[in-house]
Amino acid sequence: MTDAFTLERRRRALHGWLLLSPALIMLATFAFYPSLATVITSLWSRGTRRNPAEFIGLENYRYLFDDPTFWQVVSNNLFYAAVTIPVSMALALVMALWANARIPARSFIRTAYFTPTVLPMIAAANLWLFFYTPSFGILNQIGALFGAGPVNWLGQPDTALWAICVMTIWKEAGFFMVFYLAALQTIPPDLQEAAEIEGASRWTYTRRIVLPLLMPTTLFILVNAMINSVKLIDHLFILTKGGPSDSSKLILYYIWENAFAFFDRPSAAAMTVLVLLLLGALAAFQFLVLDRRVHYR
Amino acid sequence: MSFLTLDGVTRQWKGQGGVQGISLALPRGEFLSILGPSGCGKSTLLRLIAGLEQPQAGRIVIDGRDVTALPASARNLSMVFQSYALFPHLSVAENVIFGLKVRRVGRAEREQRLAEVLTMTGLDGLERRKPSELSGGQRQRVALARAAVAERPLCLMDEPLSNLDARLRHSVRRDIRDLARKLGLTVVYVTHDQGEAMSLSNTVVLMQDGRVEQVGTPSDLYSRPATTFAAQFIGEPPMSLIEGPALGYPDEVTVGIRPENVRLAAAGGGDLDTVVADIEFLGGDTRLELDQSAARGLAVMLPGAAHIGIGETVGVTIPEENRLLFNSVTGKLEKEPQQNPKARNRQIPAPEDGQKAPPSPKTVKEDL
Numbered sequence: 066m067t068d069a070f071t072l073e074r075r076r077r078a079l080h081g082w083l084l085l086s087p088a089l090i091m092l093a094t095f096a097f098y099p100s101l102a103t104v105i106t107s108l109w110s111r112g113t114r115r116n117p118a119e120f121i122g123l124e125n126y127r128y129l130f131d132d133p134t135f136w137q138v139v140s141n142n143l144f145y146a147a148v149t150i151p152v153s154m155a156l157a158l159v160m161a162l163w164a165n166a167r168i169p170a171r172s173f174i175r176t177a178y179f180t181p182t183v184l185p186m187i188a189a190a191n192l193w194l195f196f197y198t199p200s201f202g203i204l205n206q207i208g209a210l211f212g213a214g215p216v217n218w219l220g221q222p223d224t225a226l227w228a229i230c231v232m233t234i235w236k237e238a239g240f241f242m243v244f245y246l247a248a249l250q251t252i253p254p255d256l257q258e259a260a261e262i263e264g265a266s267r268w269t270y271t272r273r274i275v276l277p278l279l280m281p282t283t284l285f286i287l288v289n290a291m292i293n294s295v296k297l298i299d300h301l302f303i304l305t306k307g308g309p310s311d312s313s314k315l316i317l318y319y320i321w322e323n324a325f326a327f328f329d330r331p332s333a334a335a336m337t338v339l340v341l342l343l344l345g346a347l348a349a350f351q352f353l354v355l356d357r358r359v360h361y362r
Numbered sequence: 363m364s365f366l367t368l369d370g371v372t373r374q375w376k377g378q379g380g381v382q383g384i385s386l387a388l389p390r391g392e393f394l395s396i397l398g399p400s401g402c403g404k405s406t407l408l409r410l411i412a413g414l415e416q417p418q419a420g421r422i423v424i425d426g427r428d429v430t431a432l433p434a435s436a437r438n439l440s441m442v443f444q445s446y447a448l449f450p451h452l453s454v455a456e457n458v459i460f461g462l463k464v465r466r467v468g469r470a471e472r473e474q475r476l477a478e479v480l481t482m483t484g485l486d487g488l489e490r491r492k493p494s495e496l497s498g499g500q501r502q503r504v505a506l507a508r509a510a511v512a513e514r515p516l517c518l519m520d521e522p523l524s525n526l527d528a529r530l531r532h533s534v535r536r537d538i539r540d541l542a543r544k545l546g547l548t549v550v551y552v553t554h555d556q557g558e559a560m561s562l563s564n565t566v567v568l569m570q571d572g573r574v575e576q577v578g579t580p581s582d583l584y585s586r587p588a589t590t591f592a593a594q595f596i597g598e599p600p601m602s603l604i605e606g607p608a609l610g611y612p613d614e615v616t617v618g619i620r621p622e623n624v625r626l627a628a629a630g631g632g633d634l635d636t637v638v639a640d641i642e643f644l645g646g647d648t649r650l651e652l653d654q655s656a657a658r659g660l661a662v663m664l665p666g667a668a669h670i671g672i673g674e675t676v677g678v679t680i681p682e683e684n685r686l687l688f689n690s691v692t693g694k695l696e697k698e699p700q701q702n703p704k705a706r707n708r709q710i711p712a713p714e715d716g717q718k719a720p721p722s723p724k725t726v727k728e729d730l
């Protein structure tokens with residue numbers, strides 16, 4: 066009997082491993098191994114044909130911390146995140162509340178809001194390139210109507226990053242709205258009726274009932290938005306290429322430059338490790354702190 | 363002076379469903395049940411009173427104030443939803459005092475009213491729980507407590523017991539009645555369970571297809587159903603209907619009889635001969651269901667256990683004085699039994715104040 070029992074347990078364990086293996090293999094090949102390789106690369110010097118790579122410990126990181134461009138890029142990215150995340154989330158929430166209300170042409174509005182999301186980032190960037198173009202771009206033409214002089218939105222350090230932020234918000238808000246809209250539709254309408262009978266205004270209902278019930282969605286969107294603020298750089302290639310004078314350069318773009326334009330793999334690897342650490346910390350924060358404060362149904 | 367008045371209230375969707383031309387008057391402190399089969403417009407009517415739905419025609423007056431155009435929040439009433447409608451992220455206590463907070467009632471008074479109402483509904487000790495951590499009956503009580511704590515003079519309830527098991531249903535039913543009495547509430551109570559309506563209320567409104575079929579005290583509805591629909595909806599088991607010619611009446615008559623008034627006789631010795639179709643032992647009584655080509659739902663109640671087999675032929679006597687005569691075309695009551703019906707109402711306990719003098723058959727008809 067014990068034999069049969071052991072056999073059965075082994076069979077189950079085998080079964081479990083078999084089921085796990087596809088995911089495990091994929092993750093190992095495409096996530097764990099590259100991460101590990103990156104960490105290792107970041108600890109070695111840049112090898113050339115004449116002097117091969119050697120182990121230099123944290124030298125690459127020190128070099129990075131002495132690089133003013135790195136700090137410029139970090140602060141750019143922080144600014145970019147601090148502007149795009151709250152604005153696009155707030156906009157998404159407002160649009161969702163509106164698109165969820167009983168209004169005429171509701172499905173048209175939903176579709177209209179969602180359209181930017183469907184466009185590939187590159188296509189959207191080309192569109193906005195046309196908006197931003199000096200003198201004959203749409204923004205300047207509208208400005209001209211009101212007597213404003215032409216502005217080279219993408220061409221000057223003061224406005225380039227803002228221009229990038231605006232485009233990102235335009236692109237992301239519709240996407241986030243869909244999540245909010247889906248969450249709003251799971252809230253039973255009788256909650257609003259109950260609140261109404263209790264004398265709650267629309268605003269009170271939104272603040273005391275809807276927003277708390279949307280917290281899981283908000284958290285999900287927040288995590289997505291944070292990841293996107295590091296991950297989405299396609300539009301930089303079209304709009305500014307990080308310029309002028311690095312004023313709109315984001316960290317992933319800088320990593321790409323280091324790795325594939327300057328062929329400084331160790332620097333790129335060191336930066337990648339730092340980004341991984343940051344994202345890991347964010348994930349931990351989400352799981353350990355925020356999750357406890359959120360009501361899941 | 364009535365507290366709640368509906369005057370020709372109509373609400374339909376593309377000319378279908380909903381309710382049409384409902385007129386009602388309800389004195390202060392009354393317990394009114396709206397009874398009817400599924401889809402007859404009970405919820406619609408309640409939502410119209412609450413202001414969650416706008417009437418297309420008619421007027422609604424609460425406490426002398428025309429509220430037809432007012433939003434729900436301005437009507438000074440509370441409501442218990444069929445689905446509870448508890449706020450899932452708030453604890454029991456927060457759910458109950460939500461409305462008080464909205465209306466900026468002071469903290470001390472809030473705490474005091476909360477404690478009172480939790481004791482009254484037997485929810486002590488559950489204040490910190492979330493609705494998802496409560497049983498169905500407890501959730502129901504929270505919904506009741508939320509309505510009670512508002513201390514609004516009018517309370518609307520939409521099938522508040524429909525999700526409970528039979529025992530809980532009984533105890534919550536008692537809670538509701540006690541609560542209404544203690545707080546002097548005027549209650550409008552929607553149900554499709556005729557037993558619930560009969561045992562709880564002073565007045566029952568029976569609805570069908572968006573219209574009022576009959577309004578009356580529970581004993582009225584039981585002993586003098588205005589139509590064959592009312593006769594078949596009220597009572598457990600409901601009234602049996604027999605085609606007139608089988609009992610020597612003209613064609614356009616249908617005879618109604620309560621099963622407890624039917625007597626068994628020897629085959630060939632009664633008014634009708636029937637075949638026993640089913641025997642149901644109910645503990646105190648036994649119900650025989652009888653097959654007769656001219657009768658619908660014919661049954662007889664026997665005390666104790668029956669010594670008759672299925673398929674046997676038996677005769678039944680339909681006592682003259684208990685017969686209700688309906689018009690078989692319109693379904694309306696033409697002639698009610700001669701006897702004082704109260705003596706026979708052993709099925710449904712009449713409420714204490716349901717002892718009004720029965721109206722004449724003429725008024726019953728006008729109620730339609």
Ligand SMILES: Nc1ncnc2c1ncn2[C@@H]1O[C@H](COP(=O)(O)OP(=O)(O)OP(=O)(O)O)[C@@H](O)[C@H]1O
Pocket residue numbers: 375378379380381398399400401402403404405406407554
């Ligand atoms: N929003 C609506 N749109 C269209 N028809 C509706 C709507 N609400 C209700 N109806 C129709 O009105 C009729 C009455 O509905 P109501 O909900 O009042 O029934 P009810 O008596 O409460 O039934 P139940 O006992 O099943 O709850 C139904 O035929 C329903 O289909």
Ligand SMILES: [Mg+2]
Pocket residue numbers: 404405406
């Ligand atoms: Mg209903």
